[in-house]
Amino acid sequence: MNDFDRIKWLKKEKNAIILAHNYQRGDVQDAADFVGDSFGLSQKAVSSGADVIVFCGVDFMAESAAVLNPGKTVLMPELSAQCPMAGMITPESLKLEKEKHPGAAVICYVNTSAAVKAQSDVCCTSANAIKVVNSMEADEIIFVPDRNLALYVAANTEKKIIPWKGYCPTHHLILPGDILLEKEEHPDALVLVHPECRPEVVALADKVLSTSGMLKYAAQSSSKEFIIGTEVGLLHRLNRENPDKKFIPATRYAVCPNMKMNTLGSIIRALERNEHVIKVPEDIRKRAKLALDRMLEVGRGD
Incomplete structure (x- = not known):
């Protein structure tokens, strides 16, 4: 029995x-029941009739699934798959920022811990992001933790955005020179970049897209x-769904080592041993769920 059959x-x-x-990784995507972005995965976690959710992503994603599905078992194959951006803000530091701006609303990117979501x-x-910001009654918004996404939102809203100084190390590796070099090699290619990229990128x-x-x-x-100006893992799905088109990574170095930790072997191990179960303290879970529920109510922006 091969790994795919064992997983099935x-x-x-x-x-x-x-x-x-x-x-x-491409083979992990191929083994999954659903492949998507943070929003789509959050929706799928809620709508699934499964008793067990195996989340192949990074820590905050598995936490979000646990927050939204208290009656289900959420497994994270690799506990070391941590999001460095999510680690750039703590609930304590956010509380201090809120004290500086008492009239501001707090919007947190999903790339945050459940404890930070609970403070948002x-x-x-x-x-x-733009749709959520524009849905808020407050005119002043504390936006955490991604400064690049905050700056992109600020350019597309009349709200006053107060950005946190976090960032995605992988998207930060993409430089303007990378785009210009690839554009020189492929003059007819369209440039699609993620809003986690530097403003100059x-x-x-x-097009700036999720x-x-x-x-x-x-x-x-x-x-x-x-x-394509984002983590190179997206090219697997782009190529699979569009075999008649060509996709060029802005840089082949845009690899998130944490995202790549999950393997077919670790998925099998997680299912066989029921590891690692992700649990969120109930008081934090309830408050974080409110922030996630409000996001799901606003809906997708693209």
């Missing part, structure tokens, strides 16, 4: 579903070549 057998035995982020008014993803893009937005745009566009 274990899923049936455990009534489990496997969710994988778009940045996962509403969550957002890169797909719906965003300025060079034809991973789900990139997938949708590439499928519908009449263009045949695209330079």
